[in-house]
Amino acid sequence: MMKNGETSLYKKEFIPYVIKWGRITNLYAVLISFVPVAVVMWYFGYVPGVTELGIGLVSTVSVVGVMWFSDPIAYFPILGIPGIYMAHLSGNTANLKVPVAAIAQDAAGVKLGSDEGGIVVTISCAVSATICLLALSIACIGGAALLSYLPNVLIVALGYVLPALHAALLARMTKGQPKMLCCGMFLAFIGWVLLKVGAFSFIPGKSHTWVVTLLAVFGSIIYARLSFKKKTETSI
Numbered sequence: 406m407m408k409n410g411e412t413s414l415y416k417k418e419f420i421p422y423v424i425k426w427g428r429i430t431n432l433y434a435v436l437i438s439f440v441p442v443a444v445v446m447w448y449f450g451y452v453p454g455v456t457e458l459g460i461g462l463v464s465t466v467s468v469v470g471v472m473w474f475s476d477p478i479a480y481f482p483i484l485g486i487p488g489i490y491m492a493h494l495s496g497n498t499a500n501l502k503v504p505v506a507a508i509a510q511d512a513a514g515v516k517l518g519s520d521e522g523g524i525v526v527t528i529s530c531a532v533s534a535t536i537c538l539l540a541l542s543i544a545c546i547g548g549a550a551l552l553s554y555l556p557n558v559l560i561v562a563l564g565y566v567l568p569a570l571h572a573a574l575l576a577r578m579t580k581g582q583p584k585m586l587c588c589g590m591f592l593a594f595i596g597w598v599l600l601k602v603g604a605f606s607f608i609p610g611k612s613h614t615w616v617v618t619l620l621a622v623f624g625s626i627i628y629a630r631l632s633f634k635k636k637t638e639t640s641i
Contacts (some may be wrong), residue, residue: 431493510526590620597617600617
């Protein structure tokens with residue numbers, strides 16, 4: 406557990422440092438992402454018209470635009486400020502950074518969202534990003550050849566890795582909190598039903614699964630705050 410001086414150092418020096426370089430590196434990554442486009446346009450001479458650019462922009466924003474807002478809200482309780490910057494810079498947020506950060510904090514015995522948790526998240530995200538880069542490099546070089554030697558049953562099973570990972574993470578995060586688990590699952594189920602019947606069709610965009618996520622996240626937050634308030638009043 407951090408002492409008062411260490412907590413002050415974390416909030417007054419470490420977090421501002423993270424925000425400063427997080428902004429710089431993420432903005433730099435945005436600029437770098439335009440390099441392939443610039444090469445295609447200026448070197449090869451393929452310049453799309455305004456209409457084509459507009460169609461591409463609208464189709465992209467309608468699918469993933471909302472995630473620019475929903476993902477930070479959904480993942481912030483686990484990743485915190487350092488993890489959010491690192492996850493959005495290196496990618497694989499939902500399927501790698503969030504599980505790694507959650508398990509690392511649990512293994513270290515620190516609370517989610519605490520100052521100690523922020524340090525653990527920073528280390529775990531840095532390590533996972535490095536390992537992921539090495540693994541992807543190997544996969545890009547020899548992944549196709551490796552998959553050709555795997556039995557078909559194993560290849561099919563790989564499709565269940567992510568659901569199994571998130572199910573294990575859900576069980577770990579809600580251990581000893583059955584009411585919170587039931588609340589989140591109930592809200593997600595209600596959102597899924599509303600999605601299937603087209604209740605969110607009035608919202609612009611092709612995909613509305615993000616609404617289900619926000620419903621479950623914010624609903625669980627409200628329920629947790631009300632439960633904590635009730636427990637506090639009862640103890641007093």
